[in-house]
Amino acid sequence: MGAWTVLQERQAMLLDPAIRDWVLIPIMIVMVLVGIVRHQVTVLLNGTPKKADLKSARETKALQRGGILRAHGTHLPEHAFEARKTFLSDAFEKGTYEKDPNASSKPKGNVMQDPAYVETMMDGMKKNMMNIIPQTVIMAWINFFFSGFVLIKLPFPLTIRFKSMLQRGIETSDMDVSWVSSLSWYFLNLFGLQSVFTLILGSGHAADAMRDMQAMSTMGMGAAAGPQMGPTGQPADMHKIFLSEKENLDLTEHEWGLENVEMRVLVKYGKLPRSVLVDYKKAKSLGSASSQSASSPSSASAQIAAAASSSPAVTAGKKKGRRQV
Template sequence: MAKVREQQHLQKCAMTGQNGWTSLCDSEWEARKVNVFDQYGKNINLNTILEKPLEEENKNKLNSPTMINPFAQAGLNENLWEGMKGNLLNYLPQPILMFYMSYLFRGYIALKLPFTLTANFKPMFQSSIMTTDLDVSYVTGISWYFVNLLGVESLSKVFGSYFGMPSFFTKPEENLLESVSLILSSGGVQSQLQQAQPSFGQPKAEEVFRKQSKEIRIINFKSCLTNVEERFLKKFDN
């Protein structure tokens, strides 16, 4: 109800300024301006409209912080730390496996692809073999590791399209993505950060009312009946 009343009073204040030309005389317009300023420009009447006592307003001004620290929210540091640990645990096995693959299988052929490739794929699939006449379908261990690491789903699609078989790797990845999406949608670090961020760029209702009342006070009177005879004759002159 408070929000509805606030919107109605804002609309009333705006309509008073827009329809100032409907006043019949200067004194009527001055009375309207005084009424608007008394109703929306003074704290006592404005607090009554917004249902906000003056003592409570002063107390909130004294106790309210200037800016909310998003990292000071309860439980946010724990969630950030858990997320960092999860990312670190997911990353650490990759360089370890890459080191072992590079150390143990350098210069060795790991497998042969069941389809032919062009010579442009030679630097990617035969990184540790310095031969120019070896078929590109022979793949080294470290190259196969990078292919699996960076393009498992794409490679499975190539196998599926070439042999007409279903994809082998997309189902676990889809389950993983669904789990991550479920965690993010249910809450977590991002949601808490968004809730902790202060809402900038949204002026308070008191400031809007005072601004509109000041704008109405400087509007000069111009009645709709000014030169009404000349405008009427000019309209039906033709």
């Protein structure tokens, strides 16, 4: 602490209050106002939302259904999981949920001649330009009028790795990392004002900084490519996507989430030693699980209790006089 205090005293700087009044606060206010205006203009450009295509939504929801089954199949019994898995695999292979089952056999034409695709691409480019232009103008305004300004000092110490992020536009190597330049203040506001925009504009607003960065990297092509478009802008081959999802379902093995739950509860609350679970897993790996799955639930519980009572750890506990349930 002594060295840090000495370093703070050496780099103590007094900022003019005019910097706070004419640089710090105006940048934040301008960014808030620009975000609100951009949201309203984006809403006007969007116009009346188009109705979703029923068949396209059916394709997307079918793929989501397969992913949900693979991710949360442990909450279903084995017979229910296998029934759903078989049904979806057959549907994906036959193309039951495809919008156009014969699309893969048809010759692919020029996608730019499709009016719907061209309209979607132009809408995406207009929205992205509304996101890129305001941020470019604000950055140029800050660079021209407030280049090299030190605006604020953070109330906590930071490592040297934050220097390039917090002191952009200030070419000094000895300044404390806690000082923030004007250009870095712009980026902090760009990502930190999202809660303010949500409070003012509500959820789902158009003043999203992450969408701005994605728009700058894709230059309008990413928004035009919806869920039915491939990475090159061509329509995706849904038949191949469904076959890929079918393979993923076929490779998914079912693991019952409530298997051996009685023993796990007893081990959790200290009624059985943890080594009982280890012994049970070893017995299951040797093939005892197949006989347990074929038996009834009552006999399975009896076998679990028998395995727990016959384990070496439980036997040792009984010899020592400890209570076992």
